Each structure stands twice: as C-alpha cells, then as structure tokens.
Amino acid sequence: MKQKGIFYLLKKSYFFAKENRKNFIFYVIGSILFCVVGAITPLFVAKELLAITGGLWEQLFMAALLVFGFEFLRAFLNFLNGKNSQRFFRNTLKNIQLKVAEEILKIKTEDFTKASSGYFIERISNDSSKIADIFKDLNTYITRIIVNVGILISIFILNIYVFILYCFFLTFLYFIQYQKNKAYQINDQIMREKRERATSLMTELVRGSMDIKVLNAEDAFLEEAEKRIVDLNEARYHMFDTNRLYRFLYDNAKNLLDFIFILLAITLIRNNLLSIATAVVVFNYRNQVMLTLDYVGNLMEKTREFTLSASRVFQIIDSDGISKESFGTKQKKKIAGDFSFQNVSFQYEKGIPVLKNVSFEIPKNHTVSFVGRSGAGKSTVFNLLAKLYEVEDGTIRIDGIDIKELDKDSLRGNISIISQSPYIFNMSIRENFKIVKKGVQDEEIIEACKAACLHDYIMSLPDGYDTLVGEGGITLSGGQRQRLAIARALIQKTEIILFDEATSALDNETQLQIQKAIENMKGEYTILIIAHRLSTIINSDKIILMDKGEIKGEGSHKELLKSNTLYQKLYALELEKEIH
Ligand code: ADP
Numbered sequence: 001m002k003q004k005g006i007f008y009l010l011k012k013s014y015f016f017a018k019e020n021r022k023n024f025i026f027y028v029i030g031s032i033l034f035c036v037v038g039a040i041t042p043l044f045v046a047k048e049l050l051a052i053t054g055g056l057w058e059q060l061f062m063a064a065l066l067v068f069g070f071e072f073l074r075a076f077l078n079f080l081n082g083k084n085s086q087r088f089f090r091n092t093l094k095n096i097q098l099k100v101a102e103e104i105l106k107i108k109t110e111d112f113t114k115a116s117s118g119y120f121i122e123r124i125s126n127d128s129s130k131i132a133d134i135f136k137d138l139n140t141y142i143t144r145i146i147v148n149v150g151i152l153i154s155i156f157i158l159n160i161y162v163f164i165l166y167c168f169f170l171t172f173l174y175f176i177q178y179q180k181n182k183a184y185q186i187n188d189q190i191m192r193e194k195r196e197r198a199t200s201l202m203t204e205l206v207r208g209s210m211d212i213k214v215l216n217a218e219d220a221f222l223e224e225a226e227k228r229i230v231d232l233n234e235a236r237y238h239m240f241d242t243n244r245l246y247r248f249l250y251d252n253a254k255n256l257l258d259f260i261f262i263l264l265a266i267t268l269i270r271n272n273l274l275s276i277a278t279a280v281v282v283f284n285y286r287n288q289v290m291l292t293l294d295y296v297g298n299l300m301e302k303t304r305e306f307t308l309s310a311s312r313v314f315q316i317i318d319s320d321g322i323s324k325e326s327f328g329t330k331q332k333k334k335i336a337g338d339f340s341f342q343n344v345s346f347q348y349e350k351g352i353p354v355l356k357n358v359s360f361e362i363p364k365n366h367t368v369s370f371v372g373r374s375g376a377g378k379s380t381v382f383n384l385l386a387k388l389y390e391v392e393d394g395t396i397r398i399d400g401i402d403i404k405e406l407d408k409d410s411l412r413g414n415i416s417i418i419s420q421s422p423y424i425f426n427m428s429i430r431e432n433f434k435i436v437k438k439g440v441q442d443e444e445i446i447e448a449c450k451a452a453c454l455h456d457y458i459m460s461l462p463d464g465y466d467t468l469v470g471e472g473g474i475t476l477s478g479g480q481r482q483r484l485a486i487a488r489a490l491i492q493k494t495e496i497i498l499f500d501e502a503t504s505a506l507d508n509e510t511q512l513q514i515q516k517a518i519e520n521m522k523g524e525y526t527i528l529i530i531a532h533r534l535s536t537i538i539n540s541d542k543i544i545l546m547d548k549g550e551i552k553g554e555g556s557h558k559e560l561l562k563s564n565t566l567y568q569k570l571y572a573l574e575l576e577k578e579i580h
Pocket residue numbers: 348349354372373374375376377378379380381
C-alpha cells in the first residue's frame with residue numbers, strides 16, 4: 001500500500017465532514033477567536049505590566065489579576081468550542097464508518113476471504129476515528145501553538161534574557177521530543193500489527209466458539225491467544241519503557257529550567273533588569289511555553305497517525321489493491337426463473353479447475369437436485385449463480401440474460417441462498433425479517449413462517465416473534481435456522497432459491513418439516529437443492545449428477561438409476577446410510 005500525502009488525504013477526509021459544514025465553520029471561528037484572545041491578551045498583559053509603576057504589592061496584585069483574567073477568557077472560549085467540536089467529530093466519524101462498512105460489503109469474495117476480520121474491524125473502528133480525530137487535533141494543536149507563540153512574543157517584550165533562556169530550553173526539549181517521536185513511530189507500527197493479530201484471533205475465538213468446544217481445542221486456542229496477547233503486551237511494554245525514559249529526560253530538563261530560571265531571575269532582579277511582578281508572570285508561563293514543543297510533537301504524531309489510518313481506510317474506499325464487485329446495468333425487476341449454465345469453467349486458485357465446461361438448463365419453477373461426492377463442485381455452482389465469484393469461462397443466463405449484464409438488484413434480489421448453516425442476525429425473529437425487507441408486515445412474516453413450518457415453534461416461545469436468537473442464531477437448532485432462512489427467502493419473494501441441505505444428521509421430525517417447507521415452495525419457485533438425502537432426490541423434477549467439476553449425468557431418479565453407474569453407486573451408498 002502506497003501512503004498518500006497528508007494534504008491529499010485531508011482533502012479526501014473533509015468530504016466526510018462536509019455535511020456538518022455549519023458546525024465546522026463555527027468551530028473554526030471559535031478557534032480563530034481563541035487564537036486571537038490567546039495570542040493578543042498576553043501582549044496586552046505584558047504592556048500593562050511594563051506600564052505599572054506603584055509599589056511591589058500593587059504590581060503583584062495587578063500581575064495576578066491580569067493573568068487570571070486572561071486564563072479565564074481562554075478557558076471559557078475553549079469550553080464553548082468543545083461542544084461544537086464533539087458534534088462535528090461524531091457526525092464525521094459516523095459518515096466515515098458507514099462509508100467503510102458500505103465499501104466492505106462490496107469487496108469481492110476472494111479478496112474478502114483473504115483478509116482477517118480483525119483487518120476490517122480495525123479499519124471501521126480505530127482507523128476511522130483517527131480520521132475524524134484529525135480535524136479536532138489539527139485545530140487543538142495549531143491554536144495552542146499560535147497562543148504559545150503569542151506568549152513567547154510577550155516574554156520577548158517583557159524580558160529578553162528570560163526569552164533567550166526559554167528559547168534555549170525549547171530547542172533542548174525539541175531534541176528530546178524528536179528522538180521520542182522517532183522511537184514512537186517504530187513502536188506504534190509494530191504495535192498495530194500485533195494488535196491486529198490479537199483482534200483477529202479473538203474474533204475467530206468468539207465466532208468459532210462452538211466449533212472450538214466441539215473440537216476440544218480450547219487449550220490450543222487459548223495458548224495461541226496467550227502468545228498473541230503476550231506479544232502485543234511486549235510491544236506495549238517496550239513502547240511504555242521508551243516513553244518513560246523520554247518522559248524522565250523531559251521532566252528533568254524542565255526541573256533544570258526552573259533551577260536556572262531562579263538563578264537568572266535573582267541576578268536580573270538584583271541588577272534591576274527584571275521586576276518581581278514580571279518575574280512572577282513569566283515564571284507562571286514557563287510550563288505553558290515549554291508545552292509548545294509537546295504540541296508540535298503531538299501535531300506531528302497525530303498527522304502521522306492520520307496519514308497511516310487514512311491510507312488504510314481509503315485503500316478500502318478507493319479499492320486500492322482490493323477488488324470490488326461489479327454488476328451490469330440491465331434491470332429486470334421480476335424474473336421468471338429460467339436459467340442456464342453454458343460451458344462454464346471456473347477455478348478458485350490458478351491451476352486447480354473446480355468446474356470444467358459445465359452446461360445445463362433449468363426451466364422456471366422446476367426443482368432440481370444436485371448430487372455428487374463432496375468437493376464435486378455443487379456449492380461452486382451456487383456461488384457462481386449468485387455471483388459471489390465471477391465466472392471466467394462460459395456464460396450463466398437468467399431468463400436468457402447473461403448475469404454479467406444484470407444490475408445488482410435484478411440478480412441478488414431474485415436469488416436466495418439457504419446454506420447449510422445460515423447466518424441469522426443477533427436480533428429478534430421479527431427483526432430478522434424486517435432487516436431483509438423494509439416495511440414488511442407482521443402478517444407476511446407469519447405467512448412465510450407458516451410455509452416454512454416454523455410458526456408453531458415460534459409461537460411456543462414465551463416471547464414469540466420477539467424472541468432474541470443470539471449471535472448467528474445460536475439459540476436456534478440447525479433445522480430451525482434453515483427454516484428461518486427459508487422463511488426469509490419467502491419474504492423476499494426471490495424467484496430462484498438455492499438450498500444447501502444440511503449434511504449433519506437432523507432428527508426425523510426436523511427433516512420432515514424442512515422437507516414440507518420445500519414442498520410448500522415447489523412449483524412456484526425455481527429451486528436448486530444440493531441434496532444429501534434420498535427423499536429430496538426422489539421428489540425433484542430433475543437430478544444433476546456432478547463429479548470432479550463435471551456433469552456426469554442428468555435426468556429423473558428413475559432414468560439415472562437405470563443407466564448411470566456412478567449414480568447407482570452413490571444411491572446404494574445413500575441407501576445404506578438411510579438404513580443404518
Ligand atoms: P461440493 O459443494 O460439491 O462439496 P464445492 O463446490 O464446495 O464442492 O468445492 C469444489 C472444490 O473447490 C473443492 O475442491 C474445494 O476445496 C474447492 N473450493 C471451494 N471453495 C473454495 C474457495 N473459497 N477457495 C478455494 N477453493 C475452494
């Protein structure tokens with residue numbers, strides 16, 4: 001990934017802040033006011049101080065009053081600006097996060113599966129906030145630096161010797177800060193990588209917790225998690241150690257400044273080159289002046305972090321090295337449901353063909369079963385039809401139109417995939433329907449659930465349709481999840497339904513209900529089933545037998561049983577399984 005320039009990235013980032021232009025303008029005006037007050041008032045204080053004659057107590061009183069007045073005004077403006085900046089920051093962050101989420105959903109399956117979920121989560125959360133932060137940070141540090149420059153000029157007017165002393169220490173502190181930043185950059189890069197590794201594993205752990213348990217792999221997983229967390233912690237400790245060392249040097253340099261200041265002030269006061277009141281005022285501002293370099297350092301650091309995070313986020317938004325799905329422009333709101341594969345060949349990895357010259361036709365409203373050994377390429381047919389992967393050779397047509405030409409809604413809006421273990425969202429059952437179809441009525445949901453043989457079960461739950469299903473639908477059984485996915489497809493009224501029958505042994509009752517749910521859809525939809533059970537095979541209009549990426553037979557159950565030796569073998573195997 002090539003890192004882009006800061007101004008280019010700022011300009012691009014401002015696009016997300018545009019909607020809040022009003023807040024932004026108020027924010028900038030507030031900051032300018034803050035700068036003016038911050039930089040001009042000390043000058044005024046300095047002039048007033050130099051003009052005060054009177055006795056020592058009177059001078060000290062005036063000095064204290066002026067400093068208090070100035071600080072109060074600054075704090076007040078800061079307070080007013082804070083509220084505005086929060087609103088601006090939050091809205092900008094929301095815009096960026098939504099855009100990243102939108103673009104993540106467009107990423108091609110092959111690129112998406114290559115990256116870890118930690119990679120995407122980091123970009124939506126951490127990196128996006130760094131982009132939104134930059135407007136706040138730039139404003140904060142630039143205004144503070146300007147204010148401090150104003151204070152330094154005031155000190156120059158008040159006393160040149162103190163000014164020289166401060167400038168000397170500023171240079172010294174800058175050197176320490178510079179070294180610290182250099183070390184920080186290296187450590188931060190390492191820490192980010194380690195954090196991404198740890199986050200990824202934790203996401204896997206949460207997502208795959210059931211499988212980890214069943215695999216009895218808790219120890220191995222926890223061991224790996226420990227390794228990654230320890231790794232991350234080591235990077236953190238190293239970073240803290242380095243920071244502590246520089247903090248130690250920095251603090252002591254400041255202590256040394258205090259010591260030298262007192263010596264210098266005594267000498268200057270003795271020689272009538274500095275009044276006590278002025279000494280009090282300039283001493284009061286020493287820490288603030290020394291912070292100038294902290295601010296410069298922070299500004300540099302924040303812009304560096306921003307550049308890194310913005311490059312990562314815009315890599316996703318601008319598809320830099322990441323490919324996005326593309327669709328045609330042809331619109332077909334309602335399709336009939338005929339489709340065909342014509343000489344389709346496909347490979348996931350170069351040199352490993354998965355489908356070889358596959359051709360078949362399926363008329364609308366037919367139910368067709370795909371059978372064949374595991375790895376034969378059955379799921380790949382589904383993946384290509386839903387364009388989760390793009391076909392390389394050959395053509396897939398729906399209602400005679402090449403799917404490459406169809407726009408997204410015409411294609412995906414007409415196809416549902418019910419996988420072996422469908423993902424049910426961690427919401428209530430009702431919300432699971434509402435999220436896939438805006439404005440869906442309760443009656444429609446109930447009707448679909450009845451057709452999917454799920455309504456009675458839902459009604460038996462204490463909260464009925466408002467029952468929460470847990471992450472991924474964990475509180476539902478595999479069969480219930482599949483039936484819910486069937487109901488989801490019915491709600492969407494997609495013409496083509498791709499159903500991947502669960503290989504896992506479902507109890508007879510569940511199997512019967514799923515079977516009944518499919519029976520309810522037959523004749524109205526084009527249904528493709530990856531079949532693992534005899535009952536499904538026998539009832540379908542056509543069976544397509546696949547082996548090693550090729551079609552090895554096509555026809556009704558009876559026809560294949562009569563003439564196809566591979567089918568006979570598979571059927572005998574199935575039969576044996578059913579009996580046992
Ligand atoms: P089936 O559904 O008949 O069991 P699949 O279509 O799932 O078979 O798989 C066909 C072949 O493609 C298998 O050898 C499998 O390993 C491979 N395959 C499936 N999905 C991917 C993927 N995302 N990346 C790489 N290879 C894959």
